[in-house]
Amino acid sequence: MSKESTTGSAEERLIARYFKPLATHPGAFGLGDDAAAIEPPPGCDLVLKTDGVIAGVHFFPDDPPDLVAKKVLRMNLSDLAAKGARPLGFLLALALPAGTGEAWLAPFARGLGEDAELFGCPLLGGDTDHTPGPISVSVAAFGTVPHDRMVRRAGARPGDRIVVTGSIGDAALGLALRRDAAAAGRWGLTSAQQEHLKARYLLPQPRNAIAAFLGSYASAAMDISDGLAGDLGKLCRASGVAGEIDCARLPLSEAVRAALTREPALIATIVTGGDDYEILACVPAAKVADLQRDAAAAGVPVSEIGRIAAGEGTRLLAPDGKPLALAQSSYSHF
Amino acid sequence: MSKESTTGSAEERLIARYFKPLATHPGAFGLGDDAAAIEPPPGCDLVLKTDGVIAGVHFFPDDPPDLVAKKVLRMNLSDLAAKGARPLGFLLALALPAGTGEAWLAPFARGLGEDAELFGCPLLGGDTDHTPGPISVSVAAFGTVPHDRMVRRAGARPGDRIVVTGSIGDAALGLALRRDAAAAGRWGLTSAQQEHLKARYLLPQPRNAIAAFLGSYASAAMDISDGLAGDLGKLCRASGVAGEIDCARLPLSEAVRAALTREPALIATIVTGGDDYEILACVPAAKVADLQRDAAAAGVPVSEIGRIAAGEGTRLLAPDGKPLALAQSSYSHF
Numbered sequence: 086m087s088k089e090s091t092t093g094s095a096e097e098r099l100i101a102r103y104f105k106p107l108a109t110h111p112g113a114f115g116l117g118d119d120a121a122a123i124e125p126p127p128g129c130d131l132v133l134k135t136d137g138v139i140a141g142v143h144f145f146p147d148d149p150p151d152l153v154a155k156k157v158l159r160m161n162l163s164d165l166a167a168k169g170a171r172p173l174g175f176l177l178a179l180a181l182p183a184g185t186g187e188a189w190l191a192p193f194a195r196g197l198g199e200d201a202e203l204f205g206c207p208l209l210g211g212d213t214d215h216t217p218g219p220i221s222v223s224v225a226a227f228g229t230v231p232h233d234r235m236v237r238r239a240g241a242r243p244g245d246r247i248v249v250t251g252s253i254g255d256a257a258l259g260l261a262l263r264r265d266a267a268a269a270g271r272w273g274l275t276s277a278q279q280e281h282l283k284a285r286y287l288l289p290q291p292r293n294a295i296a297a298f299l300g301s302y303a304s305a306a307m308d309i310s311d312g313l314a315g316d317l318g319k320l321c322r323a324s325g326v327a328g329e330i331d332c333a334r335l336p337l338s339e340a341v342r343a344a345l346t347r348e349p350a351l352i353a354t355i356v357t358g359g360d361d362y363e364i365l366a367c368v369p370a371a372k373v374a375d376l377q378r379d380a381a382a383a384g385v386p387v388s389e390i391g392r393i394a395a396g397e398g399t400r401l402l403a404p405d406g407k408p409l410a411l412a413q414s415s416y417s418h419f
Numbered sequence: 420m421s422k423e424s425t426t427g428s429a430e431e432r433l434i435a436r437y438f439k440p441l442a443t444h445p446g447a448f449g450l451g452d453d454a455a456a457i458e459p460p461p462g463c464d465l466v467l468k469t470d471g472v473i474a475g476v477h478f479f480p481d482d483p484p485d486l487v488a489k490k491v492l493r494m495n496l497s498d499l500a501a502k503g504a505r506p507l508g509f510l511l512a513l514a515l516p517a518g519t520g521e522a523w524l525a526p527f528a529r530g531l532g533e534d535a536e537l538f539g540c541p542l543l544g545g546d547t548d549h550t551p552g553p554i555s556v557s558v559a560a561f562g563t564v565p566h567d568r569m570v571r572r573a574g575a576r577p578g579d580r581i582v583v584t585g586s587i588g589d590a591a592l593g594l595a596l597r598r599d600a601a602a603a604g605r606w607g608l609t610s611a612q613q614e615h616l617k618a619r620y621l622l623p624q625p626r627n628a629i630a631a632f633l634g635s636y637a638s639a640a641m642d643i644s645d646g647l648a649g650d651l652g653k654l655c656r657a658s659g660v661a662g663e664i665d666c667a668r669l670p671l672s673e674a675v676r677a678a679l680t681r682e683p684a685l686i687a688t689i690v691t692g693g694d695d696y697e698i699l700a701c702v703p704a705a706k707v708a709d710l711q712r713d714a715a716a717a718g719v720p721v722s723e724i725g726r727i728a729a730g731e732g733t734r735l736l737a738p739d740g741k742p743l744a745l746a747q748s749s750y751s752h753f
Contacts, residue, residue, distance in 0.1 A: 112464075114571070117657050119498045119641050120468040120562075122569040125459040130446075134454040135510040135546045135559060142550060164453045176469040178512065178557040212469045216476060218552015223512040225469060225559035228454075235456040237448070307453050323451050 096213055103194035107201055107208040110174050121209040123174065129229040132170035136160045137178070137223030145263065146219070150189045151196025152287045153222065158200050160310065161226035163291035163362040167308035169236040169300035170228030172206035172293065178223040180216035189220075204293060234300050241305035241324035241367035247391035248373060250292045250363045250380065252338045253313055257358020258351070259286030272347050278340035285338075289362035294383040299366065302376035306366035312357035314411055316365055318399045324367070330391035332356070333404040353411055356401060367393050430547055437528035441535055441542040444508050455543040457508065463563040466504035470494045471512070471557030479597065480553070484523045485530025486621045487556065492534050494644065495560035497625035497696040501642035503570040503634035504562030506540035506627065512557040514550035523554075538627060568634050575639035575658035575701035581725035582707060584626045584697045584714070586672045587647055591692020592685070593620030606681050612674035619672075623696035628717040633700065636710035640700035646691035648745055650699055652733045658701070664725035666690065667738040687745055690735060701727050 100116055108116045112123040125131055138157045140146045158175065165172055177197075181190075201207050206226065230236075259282035262268055269279050291308070299306060305324055309316045313330070321328040332352055337345065345351050368376055373389055380387040401409040434450055442450045446457040459465055472491045474480045492509065499506055511531075515524075535541050540560065564570075593616035596602055603613050625642070633640060639658055643650045647664070655662040666686055671679065679685050702710055707723055714721040735743040 114573070118502075118569075118572045120466045120502050120504070120569070122464045122466050122502075122564065124464050124566060127461070130456045130458050131465065132454045132456050133510055133543055133561075135512050135544060137512055137514075137546055137548065137557075139514060139548060139550050139552070142548060168452075168454050168456075170454070176467060176559050178469050178471055178559075180471075180473060180552075180555060209467055210469060212471055212557070214471065214473060214476060216473050216552060216555065218473070218514075218550060218555070221514060221550065221552070221555060223471075223546070223557050225510050225512075227467075230456065232458060235452075235454070238452045239448070 099190065099213065103190050104208060104211060107194065107198045110207040110209055113207065113209045116210065123209065126229055128232055130232050130235060132165060132168050132228040132230055132235055133225070134161050134164045135223060135225040136164065137221065139221045140219035148287065150193035154193045154196035155200045155288055157222045157224050158197060158206070159289040159291045159362065161224045162204050162206060162293055163289060163308040163310065165226060165228035166291050166293040166296040167236065167306045167364045168228070168230065169234060169296050170230045171296060172204050173227045173229055174207045174209040175224050175226040176209055177211035179211065179213045180218065180221040181213065182218070182220060183215055185220065236300045236303055236306045238305055238307050238320050238323035241320060241326050241393045243326055243393055243395040244370060245304055245367035245393040246370050246373050246389050247328060247330060247393060248366050248368055248376070248387050248389050249309065249313070249336065250295070250385050250387055251290065252336045252341065253361055253363065254341045254355030254358065255282050255285035255338050256360035257354050258341055258344055259283045260358065260360065261354060272344035274340060274343060278343060281338060281340045286360060289360070291362050292364045292385050295380045295385050298379050302368050302372045303366040304369060306364055309361040309363045309365050310359055312359040313361065313365065314356045314399065314401055320365065320367070321397065321399050327394045327396035328391060328399045329394065330401045332401055332409060334388065334390045336386065336388040352403065352409065357411060433524065433547065437524050438542060438545060441528065441532045444541040444543055447541065447543045450544060457543065460563055462566055464566050464569060466499060466502050466562040466564055466569055467559070468495050468498045469557060469559040470498065471555065473555045474553035482621065484527035488527045488530035489534045489622055491556045491558050492531060492540070493623040493625045493696065495558045496538050496540060496627055497623060497642040497644065499560060499562035500625050500627040500630040501570065501640045501698045502562070502564065503568060503630050504564045505630060506538050507561045507563055508541045508543040509558050509560040510543055511545035513545065513547045514552065514555040515547065516552070516554060517549055519554065564634070570634045570637055570640045572639055572641050572654050572657035575654060575660050575727045577660055577727055577729040578704060579638055579701035579727040580704050580707050580723050581662060581664060581727060582700050582702055582710070582721050582723050583643065583647070583670065584629070584719050584721055585624065586670045586675065587695055587697065588675045588689030588692065589616050589619035589672050590694035591688050592675055592678055593617045594692065594694065595688060606678035608674060608677060612677060615672060615674045620694060623694070625696050626698045626719050629714045629719050632713050633698070636702050636706045637700040638703060640698055643695040643697050643699050644693055646693040647695065647699065648690045648733065648735055654699065654701070655731065655733050661728045661730035662725060662733045663728065664735045666735055666743060668722065668724045670720065670722040686737065686743065691745060
């Protein structure tokens, strides 16, 4: 019932061995102080986000630890990207069951370090505890935007076009394949297509490459983590507008398209399954082409899929033009 | 295996009902966006800290939820205080077992809100998940200090005096009483003394009142969370110096003094038990009286208990002047 950490303790050795090498920011003091100190760039606001994962809830206990580390960091980076923020660093809170040893920690720290470097988002500090529960990893991530320029959920206006980055539904079908291997046969997927879907579930590709200019075009944005349908609902409620999506225009990977052809009902999984970590944005019609051009130059496809109108509520039109009936708009355990 | 949150879901209702009222900072956007945005005061560095508690590890599952909330926030506030930082706000990551209902959440949120207001540290955002494990609460807290003025662990110099705020050992004996009710009889404690010790365990009193001027006097500081002996060891290792404490000079509450008189071996628990959330600081000899005067004006007693010397290692001298032999310098589950 006391905080667990000792002089020269196992915790100190664990931190020194696995996490100190990741604390490359001078303000992290090599994890040798009680707190980090960073100097925010002048004229910038700090964007703050926390998100985490729990074994058995958000990831499979036997998922590769390096990918668990990358996923939880990328989940947070994806939010920073959608808010137009440049990554600055992160804090890590780790709860580990007794016996979590090198076999898990070494690859976890390696994966975390690789992505911290890749995305320019160094470890600033952390907290490590033992837990009688499952492995739990929580990240608090920080980014910067020019003052007052965080891209909000609440800025969508009637007439805006709805756009998304990348492709939708891959991770949801990847998760479905993890749960039901026989689905691959029903959907007629090649091995490469199966691997594509599973990889998209395991390792998000956050769109930080477009964060720097997203705010120049988008009136509102958020990342898609809980399913396109539900997240669009949140954005529209925050903005006080209505939104409509043509499912026929959804950007789908070859694998998702193949599965959907065999099993048209999968459209519900695709738009509600979540874990996409793409950006959903609302953009004035006159700016869509410019955003698409800049994003393409940054290697990120942007597709127009719908429009914002006055009013409230969201509607997804199936390829036949009829509104899609969804049992629920997002995946939920609640 | 997907993030849990839905449109108009139980999670959204939970957040709206219990936590939105705490998000009083304009940059929290009423918890209605994906991230918070704050404008750091010009000329200031941001101090970042994360610390958390897990039921059955850091608190008893039947501890009052409002005090659990206050304790986890105050643990972080105590670090900000020891670093000379003024609280700015915090992020909250909450993992809740199924069935955690209003009976726990309502008082938890009430306690959190009371302390957020008391310490001027508003809720900026958060993450709520279900867990198959125990209740887990993680806070990432942010404070500000004038640029480059965070009080470090690493600044202690030979000749500095070692000082502590408040009194040492209360929480450790409070915890011991929780675990072994018969101890109260052995120690000859009055009911009021027992209540004092238990209250000090349940509810830390972080010393944020002296944060604004601590850095004007202290060459190094940290908060005492893992036991005075172990935390002094960390500070001395970080500073590359040796430290010596006279246990006869330790500030002890009446209750701790009473128990120690009956059971002198308790000195080990007092200096290693942890959960003090007092500030340990190293101060040039010429500045001790000034710090004591300013701290007293802020309602915080500061006691000189030892000195820093060249070399390495730490030594605690028992009241008889002989070095205290400690089996371990901090409480640890590792």
